[in-house]
């Protein structure tokens with residue numbers, strides 16, 4: 001094996017860190033495309049839940065004739081572990097843990113020691129600077145942002161973010177891996193929010209200001225945007241779907257990173273998060289579930 005991968009055919013095994021909604025979706029689409037996947041999470045319960053979610057999603061897709069293989073064949077390519085050391089033979093690792101910078105950095109530091117020298121590390125961060133995350137490893141040339149959209153099995157896009165030192169070879173291999181997983185890619189420079197969240201989150205934040213200022217009800221704001229601009233969900237329903245804590249965290253990154261008051265998080269969004277009303281995942285956000 002050379003010190004650097006040159007083709008995706010050399011990527012046999014992909015490690016995914018984090019079995020949450022992004023991690024399990026990423027693992028699913030890679031296994032669907034023929035890659036062997038190992039998912040790591042700290043708890044067995046999260047891993048079990050992730051496998052259940054993947055099974056359900058595969059069953060839906062199989063029913064509609066959208067899978068080339070039977071779900072059990074795809075499932076047989078997915079392994080689980082609670083130990084990062086089991087990533088020693090991975091050629092590519094994708095981190096999809098919660099948006100806590102110190103947690104991510106400590107994972108990257110460990111991965112850097114465990115992974116083979118040729119392996120690439122990708123972060124699915126929604127807004128943290130790739131260049132800063134890469135600096136926790138000794139392989140900044142083989143470090144990249146690979147931002148999947150939720151729900152991963154359905155959404156077409158993967159946003160690829162070049163860090164300051166990311167090599168062209170790493171960019172091309174990551175693009176090719178995403179394409180093999182059935183996704184379309186776009187490239188972004190490493191600036192707060194990249195492309196999608198730079199534009200999407202201020203719209204969601206503005207929907208909270210519109211609600212806070214009593215301009216319209218939540219239902220009318222969502223219906224207005226859904227029917228008036230052909231979006232599949234209104235911005236407040238989408239915020240509940242993404243998680244209000246995640247939306248707030250991204251607005252803070254935009255506000256801090258760009259230093260412009262137009263990105264200040266809406267006080268009503270903050271209030272929901274303070275109340276623990278985080279959206280669908282907590283049973284209550286702008287709407288009740």
Ligand code: 3HC
Nearest residue numbers: 057060061064126148149150151153154155197232233242
């Ligand atoms: N696995 C497999 N299939 C799934 C699925 C999953 N996890 N989730 C939904 N589907 C399928 C459904 O079976 C259905 O298929 P069909 O049309 O063949 O019957 C189709 O997707 C649509 O689902 P539903 O009928 O249940 O509901 P909707 O029509 O409302 O679609 C939605 C759901 C796909 C989530 C759609 O509302 C949507 O696209 N919403 C916007 C999502 C979005 O913007 N995501 C990006 C968020 S930003 C982000 O992720 C970045 C992060 O950093 C914050």
